[in-house]
Amino acid sequence: MTERIFCFTSPDEVEAAFYTAFVTGNLGAMQALWVNEGALCVHPGSHAIIGQDAVLRSWKHILTDSINPDIRLRVVQRTRQDNLAVHVIEEHISVKGSDQADALILATNIYREDDGCWYLQEHHASLIQSQHQGQTLQ
Amino acid sequence: MTERIFCFTSPDEVEAAFYTAFVTGNLGAMQALWVNEGALCVHPGSHAIIGQDAVLRSWKHILTDSINPDIRLRVVQRTRQDNLAVHVIEEHISVKGSDQADALILATNIYREDDGCWYLQEHHASLIQSQHQGQTLQ
Numbered sequence: 001m002t003e004r005i006f007c008f009t010s011p012d013e014v015e016a017a018f019y020t021a022f023v024t025g026n027l028g029a030m031q032a033l034w035v036n037e038g039a040l041c042v043h044p045g046s047h048a049i050i051g052q053d054a055v056l057r058s059w060k061h062i063l064t065d066s067i068n069p070d071i072r073l074r075v076v077q078r079t080r081q082d083n084l085a086v087h088v089i090e091e092h093i094s095v096k097g098s099d100q101a102d103a104l105i106l107a108t109n110i111y112r113e114d115d116g117c118w119y120l121q122e123h124h125a126s127l128i129q130s131q132h133q134g135q136t137l138q
Numbered sequence: 139m140t141e142r143i144f145c146f147t148s149p150d151e152v153e154a155a156f157y158t159a160f161v162t163g164n165l166g167a168m169q170a171l172w173v174n175e176g177a178l179c180v181h182p183g184s185h186a187i188i189g190q191d192a193v194l195r196s197w198k199h200i201l202t203d204s205i206n207p208d209i210r211l212r213v214v215q216r217t218r219q220d221n222l223a224v225h226v227i228e229e230h231i232s233v234k235g236s237d238q239a240d241a242l243i244l245a246t247n248i249y250r251e252d253d254g255c256w257y258l259q260e261h262h263a264s265l266i267q268s269q270h271q272g273q274t275l276q
Binding site for chain 1: 183185186214215217220221222226244246248250259260262264266267
């Protein structure tokens with residue numbers, strides 16, 4: 001469990017911190033923005049990673065491997081009801097100077113307010129493919 | 139926009155109706171359980187499909203193609219704050235007598251209460267793969 005350093009005043013503020021931490025590879029900043037209880041993350045193709053410690057280990061792995069990715073975001077939809085907010089975001093991710101193909105990712109980000117501060121509860125990311133896989137199985 | 143026939147009294151009730159409609163290929167039942175405003179669906183590998191009409195067209199396609207899939211569900215996490223609820227579900231999908239491989243899917247389902255009734259606002263489904271795709275790009 002992370003000691004609370006930051007208090008984010010809105011879902012948008014957590015979201016900006018999340019993508020800044022991702023782009024700059026800042027694990028410390030990434031640690032500061034998840035909820036203490038109920039953190040859950042789904043990376044493209046992964047199972048649900050449950051709990052703050054496991055989620056942060058997965059991000060440590062990603063941030064160590066990535067070389068300052070360039071991320072352009074498009075907000076698809078925002079919903080907020082009291083202490084819970086859902087943002088659906090299209091992420092265009094590329095790495096300059098890399099031969100790795102650009103990735104187009106669809107993310108559902110869920111933010112929760114605890115004691116007047118907003119944190120990231122869930123990040124569910126999936127790769128957008130030009131042809132659906134498993135279309136008839138949903 | 140669908141005329142309201144059903145009033146679901148809880149997120150669990152909508153969820154049961156959703157998976158029953160999926161398993162039985164019942165488009166009428168599927169039509170009755172989405173929110174009128176703000177419906178959004180992400181099928182495995184797809185973009186965000188936005189709006190009730192477009193979402194239902196996508197389900198018509200899936201339900202027409204599928205032959206009574208068998209779905210086993212495992213609830214990974216439930217969160218509810220006032221009028222919004224988030225359920226994270228693992229879906230094990232197979233089709234009896236089909237040579238199609240079984241699919242393991244991770245879904246984030248978001249339910250919203252409107253005027254005392256719960257409906258499905260968002261279904262974000264992604265295929266779980268044994269090896270992540272695009273791991274370094276998240």
